[in-house]
Each structure stands twice: as C-alpha cells, then as structure tokens.
Amino acid sequence: AAYLLHRASDTLNLSQIPDVLRQGVGIEATLQLKEVLDRMLLPPLDVTPTAQMVEAARKEAASQFPQSRTPYRWTLPNTQIEIIEVLDGERQGQFLFSAATIRRIGEIYQKVKDLPYRQAKFGGTELEHLSPGLSPGFYENYIASSGYLVPQAHVLGRLIDTLPGWFKAEYARQMVWQWTGLILSFLLTALIVYVAYRRINRLANHARAPSQDWLKVLMAVMVLVIVWTMNAFVEYGLKFTSSVQAIVTTVIATTLYVLTAWLAFVSCKAIAETAVATPHLRDKTSESALVRIGAWVIGFLIAIWIVIVGIRSLGADLIPLLAGLGIGGFAVALAAQSTIANFIGGLILLANKPVQVGDFCRYGEDSSGDWLRIGTVEEINWLSTRIRGIDRTVTTIPNAAFASMHIVNLTKRDLRLVKTVLQLRYETTPEQMRYILMKLRELFLGHPKVAPEPARARFIGYGAYSKDVEIFCYLMCREHDEFLAIQEDLLLRIEETIKEAGSGFAFPSQTAYLARDAGLDDKRRDEAETKVGHLRFAGKLPFPEFDEEERQQLKDILDYPPKGSPDYRPHDESTDPKPEK
Template sequence: MIRILFRRLRWLLLFILVLLAPQTLAQPGHLGAILGAIEDPYPLRSADTSSPRDTLRTYMRDISTAVDAWQSDKPRTDIARPLLRAADTIDFGGLRGVDRLADMTIKMILLKEILDRVELPPFEDIPDDEEAAEQGIVRWSIPNTKIEIAKISEGPNAGEFLFTKETIENLDDYYALAKDLPYKKGASVGLYEKVLSSPGVLLPRELANNFPDWAKEIVLGQGVWQWISICLLFIISAAIIRFLYRQGARWDERHRISRPSVRFGVPLALLASFFIAHLIGLASFTAIGLFETPYVVVSTIALVVKIGSLAVLAVVLAGRLADSVAFSQENSAQKRRVDPALLRVVFRLVSVVVLAYLGIYAAETVGIPIAPLVAGLGVGGLAIALAARPTLENIIGGLTLFADRPLRVGDFCRYGDQIGTVEEIGLRSTRIRSLERTIVTVPNAEFSQMKLDNFAARDFRLLKAVLQLRYETTPDQLRYVLAELRKLLLGHPKVTPVPARARFVGYGAYSLDIEVFAYLQCQDQDSFLAIQEDIFLRIADIVKDGGSGFAFPSQTLYFRRDEGVDGERGRAAEVKVEDWRVDDRLPFPDFDPGLRREIEDTLDYPQRGAHDYRHRKGRSDDPPPGPQIPPAPERKSMARWLGLGSKRS
C-alpha cells in the first residue's frame, strides 16, 4: 500500500526532497564509463531499470546530475527530474511512513557515498537486459559488496531491477564499513556530513556558514545549532498549546449554560494543537534540516501529539454534537422521538471508530505491521471473547434498553427494590440518583433484567384509602357519608370522574370500612400529595358533618357514661336521608345521570382563602370578591332535594 502511494505521489515527494537537499561542495567531473558526460535530451523520460546495468547507470548518472545542478544553482525543475529518476531505481518499500521523506533522502545520499568509494566493475561486465533474459538473472550484486540489484516479481514495479529493500535497510552498516575508503575522482566529498549540518529549504543555505564553529559541530548526528533550534521550537510550541488550551477551557466554562455549539474553545485548542504539531514535524525537516534518529524522535513526538489531539477532539466533538441535538429539541415537539442518551451513545460509538482508525493509522505510520495483529486477533479471538464477555453483555443490555425504551434520562423509577432518578444510560452501565442523593451505578446486563417501574410514564396517580368509621354510626349516617364522599369525588376538578368511587366494603374487627378509590390528574409526587391532602381534609369534614367518627383499634374501659356520637347531627342526617327515601331518590347504588352531570366539577380547588384561589363563575359556592351582583332566581332542579344548592347563571 505504501509503495503504491509513493509511486503515485513520487513527483510531489521527490520535489520536496530536492527542496530539502543541502548545498554540497562536490568537485567537477564524473565517474567515467558509468556516467558519461552527456546532456539529457529527454527531460521527461522515466528511469531505465530493465537490467542491473541500466539501473546502476541511471542511478549514478541522475544522482550526480542532481547534485551538480544543486551546486550550480540551477532551477529546481532541473534538480527534481534527475533526482526523481534516481529514486525510481530504489525499492523504498521497507521505510516507515513517519520519517519516510527524510529517510529516503539520507538513504540516497548514503548509497552515493558508498558508490563514490568502492570499485565498480567495467560497464560491459554488468548484465544488460539481453544477458539478464538469456541467463535468467534475477539478482546481481556489485562485486566485493553486499549491494544488490534484484528483479521485482510482483506489485506495481514487477519486472524492474531495483536496489533491494535489504540493501537500503543496511546502508548505515555498509557506510560505516566504507567511510574510511578514499573518494574516487569526481565524487562529492563530505556530502553526508554536510547534509546533517545544513538547514532545510526554508532557511538560506548560507545560514550555517554564519554560525561559529562550535555551533556547526556534529553532536549525535546533527549540528549543535540544530539541536538548539529544535529545543527552542519545542518550548515555544508547548507554551502556545498550553495557552490556547487554557483559554479554550475558560471560554467553555463561561458559556457552560449556553448552547453547546457555542462551547468551541477546547475543540479549537485541540485543532490548533494538531496543526502546531504538524508544523513542528515539517519545520524540523524543511527548516532545521533534521535527519535520521533526531528526526525520527521529533516526528514521532509530533505524531503522538497529532494523534492524541485528534483522538481527544473526536471524543469532545461527539459529546458536543449530542448535546447540541438534544438542546435543539428541548422545546420542540420532536423531543420525545430522539433520545438524547441514545444520541450520546451513537456519537460515542462513532468516536470509538475514529479512535480505532487513528490507532491503525499511527501503527502503519511508525511501521508496525497490521496484518500480523489481525491474524493474532483471529487466533486469540476465543480468549478475547471470553475475557470480554461481561463487557459484551453490558453493551447488549444497553442496546436493549435503548431499543425497548422502558426508561429515559430524567425518569423517576423503581428498579428492583430501590427507587431513584435515571441520570445517564451508557453503553456499559446506567447511573441512577437515589433518594439519598447518591449515585448508584448498575451494569446494563443486570439492569435490563430487572423489573422496572417507570413512575414518570404514568398519566394519573392512584388515590386509594379505606375509611374506618365507628360502629356507633347509624345506617343513615353511613348513607349520608357515602353520598357526600361521592359528591366530593365527582366535584373535585383534580379527580377523574371515572372510575372514581366511594363504597361501603365491609365490617371490620372494630370499624365500618368505606373504600375511596380515584385517579388524580397529576404525575409528580408533590402535586399528588397536595391534592391527596385536600381530599383527606374534605373527607374529615364530611365524616364530622355526618355525626360519625373514625374508629381505632383499642379497648376502652368506661368509668362514666359514654356521650357517644353527636345525636343532634345524627338526627338531622337521618331526616335528610328519610326525605330522599320518601321521594324515591336515594343515590344508591349510583346518582341519577342528570344529577351526576350537575354535580361534576362544582367544588373549588384550591379552596377560597388559598393564595392561588380563583373564583369560578357559575361554579364557586362563595360569591366573588368585590361588588356583589344579586343572584338570579333559584331554578328548581333534581339536586335541590339533596341539599346541593343551585348553579348561578
């Protein structure tokens, strides 16, 4: 893959190599039979690699032509053409991507340094294309050396004779063995050392000559001035990155409650860090002129910063995008169709994919082969699957929660034997805020198997109570209480008329039991408690008005005569029930439909005197505040006999 990419981009890459080539002090002249003093009448011709002879001749001629052109300050195109052809004679497939350009440059220089020193065979002794075809030659070595030219059997360069990858990888060792040999006539003397201490194309070539001698000394493969420059570059870049990140974090904190799309401080700082690291890698090569190990270290650090910045940027952007979508739907009709928690999980999965791609890219860039890793995953897949089984179960449980949607973030629920408010549903676990204000983390595999009771999804709240009246309550008093309770349930604006009921359900051990069953029009607990309190207080008034009382489980020893229940009120209730009976209008088992409609929603809620009381025209029992309007003449109705009053016009 790298070889194909290089072949497609070789013009651009080699043009950069030419720009980065340092000035050499090569002496005029050539290497006789191999090079030949000829002009290049075909500037766009490709490298001739049809035989070992043509490959060696093409490389020696073109690399020397490029060096001579650079020495003579010729146009860059005159340097790029021969340098490109010289590079086409070499198999660079074994070089890493992180420092590929610098490594290609130094390898070509080392090969020239070696060939400028060793004895080469006569031109006619090197196999040409006919000899290679007749004798079946696929590999040829320069005599008395390990420098090989071999025929490529597959890939885009199939059929070409190139300097082998093994030769290129071992050029450092070969140069160490050959560097003490004398130069041949016409060679570029001291080319390798001058490359290491010369600046790149962005700085003048004469810059290094202006430095003192101590600054031009070679230390650990580079000039002292280059080490000082790269250290200053790192310090300044680190200070800029730190400053930008702090400013970005402060911007996001100031706009913490604003739209998520406004909180772009940290993402911009991370993006700036990526470009700064990229510029460091370029400047260390194109300006400072680092090569070999120093450039490998600098480019690796720059690569780590770039990959780290992009990785953090992917995670941050995933969260910000999910927050932006959720924020845009808070006040829209679609807010219940797209679950913000699901969006966060989806964006997190996307960020994981991006992180995996960045990891693969980084591995390929530094030269770590991916194919053996994939093969290793296939062999160890069973062990990994067994080790990751709990994690996979939790992820599947999380996906099940998102698919079934039994709960949403913010819902108050019961899970198992505990209750709390859901704060986050993630891929691995669900976080719940308990009543003690603590955070309970439950793995999704376990949470999805629990019995979940979602309180936030209910439309009404159930009110169910059993009233236990004293046994001294007479039947007519009991009927009065039941009738008034039913009037209360029908008239209360926060009680749904169906299936609201109040029924005498039985005789207890010490009480007459009346069951009150109704659904209240509310969802949250505070509203429910307020409405329940209002109904219970009204029930207490009804029981008191009926002349009865609430029973309690106890034994009473009377040492004086028991006064019993209120006799006067009891007689009044009995008289009223007797009137109902005489008129054949007892409301048992239910009210007359017409009377029922008149009773519904006739009570005030909240009652008069409350801070949020609102007078309901034609409904409120008390007259409205302010000037009074004389009431209209009373209209006879079916409710008059029951003592319900009449509606005002």
C-alpha cells in the same frame, strides 16, 4: 534535478523502510549508490541480463522447484549490489535494487569513498557500455549543506556559508551546525508551545462550555502546526542522515501522531459539548450524559486508531504489540471487572432511562418498613448513582447493582391514587348507605382535582364491627405535598358527608356503656330516607351509576381550594383545566 532524483529513488526497493523514513532514506541511498557506481567500472553489455536470459532462468527454476516461484536476481560483478525481481505488490514484475542492498549501501559507501572516481574514458570491452556522467563530491556536499538540492537557493544555506569553520566540523557523522540547529529548534518550539498553552489555557478557564472545549481544540491545532513546522525545518533545512535522521524523524513523527490523536479526542468532546448546549438537549441530563460518554468513546477509538497507524508508519511490528495489548487487556479486565460492569451499568441507565437526575424513586426491596430505599436521584455518573433519601442522607449505589434493581419512578406518575375503606357503624340503614354512596359519587364528580374515571365509592361488605365502603379514585397531581393537600380536603368532605347522612364511623373495640346510648339521629335518618324515596319515585336513583345528563350537571360544581383558604376563588372564576377524558 528533483525529478531525476525522484526517478532514481524509484529504482530502490524501500518496502522494508518505515513510511516516515522512506523519503529521506531513499534520497540518501540513491546518492550513496551513485557515489559507489561512480567509482567502479560498469559491467560489459554481454554480461548484463537480457529479457531472454531472464526468461530462461525462470524456466530452469520452475523445472527444479515446481511448487514455488523464486525471484530472478542479479548481482553486479565483484560487489554486494543486487538487483532483484519483485513478485507481488504494486510493483510486481519490476527489477529493483534489493532491500538488502539498501541496508548495506551505507557500509559499501564507507568502504569505497576514499577510492578515486573512475576515468571518463577507458579502453577494452568497457567501450561497449556508455559511461554515465560523474558527480564528484555530490553526496558529501548534500549532507554538509542546508536546503533540498541547491544550498544557495535556501536562506539557511547562505547563512551556513558565512559561519566559522568549526561549525562545519563533523561530530557523530553530522555537522556541528546541524546539532546546533536541532537544539535551538527544539528549544524554540517548546517556548512557543508553552506561551501558547498559557495564553489559551487562561482564556479557557474563564470561558464556559462549549467555548472552553473549542479553545482546547484551538490549542491542539496550534501545537500541531508548530511541531509540524519544526519537522519541515529539520527535514529540509538541517537534513540529518543515517541513524541520526532515523532517530530524529521517528521522535518528531511520534509527537505528530500523538498530537493528532489528542486533537481528534478533544474535537469529539467539543462537538459533544456543542450538541449538549443546544436547546434540544440543554435540560435533558441523561441524554446529555450519554452524548458526552459516546463522544468520549468515539474520540478514544479514533485516537487509538491514529496511534496504531502511526506505529505502523514507524515500522513497528503490530502483531507482538497487539498480542501484548490483548494479554494486558485481559488481565486488566479481570482486575477491573467490577469497574467495567459499573461502567456498562451506567450506559444502560443513561440509555434506558428508568430514572433521571431529579426524579423521585423507590428502588430495591425495602423490608424495614422505614422507607429507607426511597429518595431523589442527584447524580448518575460513569460508575455510581447517588440518591438523597427522605431522611436527607446520600446513598451511593454502584451502577451495576442499581441497574439490576427493581426501580419505581414515582416522578413519572401522571395521577396519584387514593384508596381507603370507610368503616361505618352497623346502625347505618340501607337508605342511609345509599344516600352516603350517592353523595360520595357526587363529591368525586364535582371535585376539580379528582379524575372522573375511574372514581368510585362502593359498599363492599360487612366487617367484624362495621359496614365497609371502599373509596378508589385518582387525584390530578404529581407532587407529594399537593397530593397530601388534596387528599386532606377530600377526606374532610367525606367525613362531612357521613355526618350529614346521620351515620358515623365504627370503633374497633368493645364498649361497656354506663348510660343509655342516644343512638342515631332519627330526624336526619328520616330526611335521608325521604330524599332517597323521592329519587326512587322519580326514576333518578343513581345506582349503579348516574345517567349521563346528571353526570354532566354534577361535574366540577365544588370550589377547590375551599372557601376561606388564601387561594380560594369562586368556581365560575376558576381557571383550572378540565380533566382530559
């Protein structure tokens, strides 16, 4: 019976019926059409169109309207039932009951349902046509009982047979038991969904990502299964018809599509959280944020696509909807252009990664001289970036503005620069200067925290009141506190070297001496000049540079931290890694 009913439904043109309603409308229209045909005399064979008649009609229509192709149509005599040729689509060339007939079949049935069925035998020219079998009351029995075709084969069908008569009374063209079943199924579904939501939500509140997100996926799956089960019960158990069936089916189908879109969205978020929880991304804040945003966008797009598919299946016209969304989206974009710009700026920051959370940076132009535009990045969200300055205040900058600034990432420095000028007194002799330069270069080569290349101490010129020596070297550290400690040690050693050479620092002032100036230390000057003379005589004067053998002998010969500090260790016990060449 189900196969025959399906074959009969195939003779109907249901192209204008929404996808979610086609099965129910097809069955109801087929049974109503059968009821109408069972009450009328079928036309004789000699008035039924043949293949030759159809071809002749096509040729005549082609001669009259050569620019257009009109479908062949035939109307049952004395009825509004029309059979029409399909010109395009999958069923091109077939003859089906027209879409207009499907729309009117309910009205036609209401007009003839009180008429008697035709007699199984009748005389006249009708004998030329074999009368099909009648099925009296089949449609009324179908809409008044539960189950698909055989009510007694369905549990609910047998239950309905035991109900009082008033349950089978008709209200709004549906039975009272159908309305009762619909209300009870809605209430039961809502109760089950509420209980499941409370239980799973309680578990999710005590779980961590990604378990929390997968529990939300489980909740979406459970709600979807519950609603789908209710839909199957309403469709095959309660069997609403006409406009009530359209309304109920549309509401449930809309709910299913929305739940499916929700499931797709939370699934994308759960997958992203699972990826973020892996060791590869766990400690990478920017990459994790980018994965989360990407999953959110993909999930949102998939959900929108599911909703659009649902709208199409419900028979809604997408062109006005998309036009309205386009106009509305344009208006929203104009109103929220700064928000959109900040969102895109956040994506640029997360993808390009000029800074990440925890980085110490300088940003923008700081003309105040108070180092107000420097600090540690604490958060990069979708719309803004928060930076804690060195004065412990928090500055919030829109991502669009921050992404367009000059950003200097101080955390990414592999070495720290020391650059200064030593201003020595003019009484410093050339041999003293050579001694000082030699000792400073030995200091740079020997210090374990000074990168050997480039590291230089050069006599660069004569100032207004001093002989100027430039110090230029890199310290092997990143943290600012460690840099200050190493720089302090280096400067103190430089001062000891200058004092050892018998020189001193020049003062940028004019001094009136009331006593005779003791001048420089002659003894130390003589010693320094003598040492330089010996080096010159031996051919080992380190100008402009030390030779390679001596460079190797001088490397890392000093102790750092210096002797007397809590962390001091003799040089031969040091475990500091050698600087990379």
